[in-house]
Amino acid sequence: MGSSFATYATWWIRQAISRAIADQSRTIRLPVHIVEKLTKLRNVMPRLEQELGRAPNLDEIAEAAGMSSERVHEIMIACRGTLSLETPIGEDGDASLGDFVADREIEDPVDTAARNILRKEVHGILSELSDRERRILELRYGLGLRDPLTLQEIGVEVGLTRERVRQIECEALDKLRLAVRSQNLRELLV
Template sequence: MDDVNTTPTKWNETETLALTHFGNSDENDEERDDPTEGALASPLSEEDAALESWGIDDSKSLDLTRLYLNEIGHSPLLTAAEEVYFTRKAQQGCGASRARMIESNLRLVVKIARRYLNRGLPLLDLIEEGNLGLIHAVGKFNPELGYRFSTYATWWIRQTIERALMNQTRTVRLPIHIIKRINGYLRTGRQLSQASQRAASIDEIAREMECPVQEVERMLGLNERTTSISTFSSATDERSPLDTVADENGVDPALYVQDSDLKHGLRGWLDRLSAKQREVIERRFGLNGHERATLEQVGKDIGLTRERVRQIQVEALGHLRRIVESEGLTGDTLFC
């Protein structure tokens, strides 16, 4: 399956703990007869010394990782003959044999999961996804073909981890077939860069892949990372970027209160007008659900001439000005 492109970042202490248990990984481990060879846990004294020297604050996450790694370290690896035996028993419906196959290969999952650190998912999540692939591999393994189970399971473990990275680490999810095409272009670009000792251009990638330049540009453009502003950058953050971004369309609280008070006062002032004056003012200025209208439109709606509507408006506005001035306001406050 295609590799998932990511940007490396600094390892955290939880991931370093896995290194204490399982040592450094080899990129070609899956090509060996038994990738779990040498995967036994190191003595706990070394781990405890490392923990003390790190001074880790996230003790809860670290304790969970340490507990899991310690537990799976007690399951012995299976010989080739034992793999055949337990696989056959599992295929016959023996749950204990199936569990034995899974438990004896959990360290293989950790070994593979470490290769995908710093790609968007924490170590424990990578292990969880890899375990799903391991479980699937147990059900699909055919011991009669002659190869070791670890060789077969490696593909399934990698597939589930990579698919999880594709589906869970992007704010905007891309279809799997699109991600595979993107990874193909990226892989070609890396190969060209290694051969020429410089960054490969889009033209070179397109020429090597025998596809249009516009297609490569479009695919690589989809690979740009996006981050949700509501996502916390770390577990210790109390505020997300969304909490610090000002809303340009937001209403000033003081202006909102002032506007609310003015609307409340306006309703009271309109009640002190005659029915005809109030109707003209509401229609002319679009108040109380009416659309703003011209003098002529108002006259047609209420059966008056344009000039008569204008006279009523002048009378009503004069009355309103006297009302608001008596309350210490000015006409400009209402009709600005």
């Protein structure tokens, strides 16, 4: 072969070390071929900057590296550093990056879970009422997909007087209070 073992082994050791660094040095692992292209770009950029006397633009880097401008741009985006959402922000460091990144439009999962549990419990309690009592409470408090109705509107809808609707509502609410006490739901309602 003509080469000493040390020459041959050095190349393989260097490659193994490079691969280990590429695989384990980043929070988000990049494929080896991307790391190799990034290394090529990192070698080309300082050389170009020295030759041109200024920072090279994307097209100049791409030409010197033998890649397309789009590919260079993709590699540079893929190789950006990562930030922890726990990174302190501000002069006091009281806030974290996650405080500003959080989506305020999304409901808190704890609130969603609590509401689902409460909905199931309320449905269970309402099942203890008669159909007429349940219907009147659903209409009065908008428990379905409808808006809450007045006693007069409910009376027209179910064919009862306003006063009778009020009486049935009071009876149903009394039944619910007893059911809530017996099922220890007070904690969920707070």
